[in-house]
Amino acid sequence: MMACRGIAALLVCVVGVTAADLCLDCQEDTTTAEPVDLVLYYEAMCPYCRTFITTQLYPTFTALPSRVLNVTIVPYGFARERQGNGIWEFTCQHGSEECLGNIIASCALKHTSYKARDYMPFINCMEASTVHGHELTALHKCAAANKISEAHISTCLKNKDGKELLHQMALTTQRAKIHYVPWIVVNGQHTTSIQNSAQAGLMSFICKKYTGLQPSACKGGSHASVIG
Secondary structure, three states: OOOOOOOHHHHHHHHHHHHHHHHHHOOOOOOOOOOOEEEEEOOOOOEEEEEEHHHHHHHHHHHHHOOOEEEEEEEOOOOEEEOOOOOEEEEEEHHHHHHHHHHHHHHHHHHOOOOOHHHHHHHHHHOOOOOOOHHHHOOOHHHHHHOOOOOHHHHHHOOHHHHHHHHHHHHHHHHHHHOOOEEEEOOOOOOOHHHHHHHHHHHHHHHOOOOOOOOOOHHHOOOOOOOO
């Protein structure tokens, strides 16, 4: 008689459940489906951006595998820039504190080699935790909680690197020709329908957009929980 070891083996022996049944996200996707590509243009202190990131984008991002959703964020929004003595200076909608928040985010993206799986937990924490005027307090908390080097980010803030990085975010934002923030682009397109659908229920929207094997978060009718 075959011995069963562990919960997975017991289920196979007793009820015929397969390993694939136990892990829907472990099944190989044999289709050629590309992940849904989402680009978010935002600014650090915008309340609507904060709400979208903490209650829609981050929960959905963490629930879906990378084969389903690819995320890029661009922290700049409606800031304005000018160059003096070879150094970029910025004016932001919500004051100098927002410019600081945008630069912190830009430095974090560079620090993590622009890998969303590494920077998104930090960005979510910053958006959920930052009190206006206390961005450095949030940086201290969120860096420690998400294995981000606070020293690296602080150095980036203090020298011209941070401002150069934000300048690059400015150029990317200008090319997108945004009209408001958060500005959501999916698979290279921005429409009112895409914006409204993404903000109303990002998990459902992404699941419908993805043409490959549906992950468990989609199959189970899961809804992104509120985080932050």
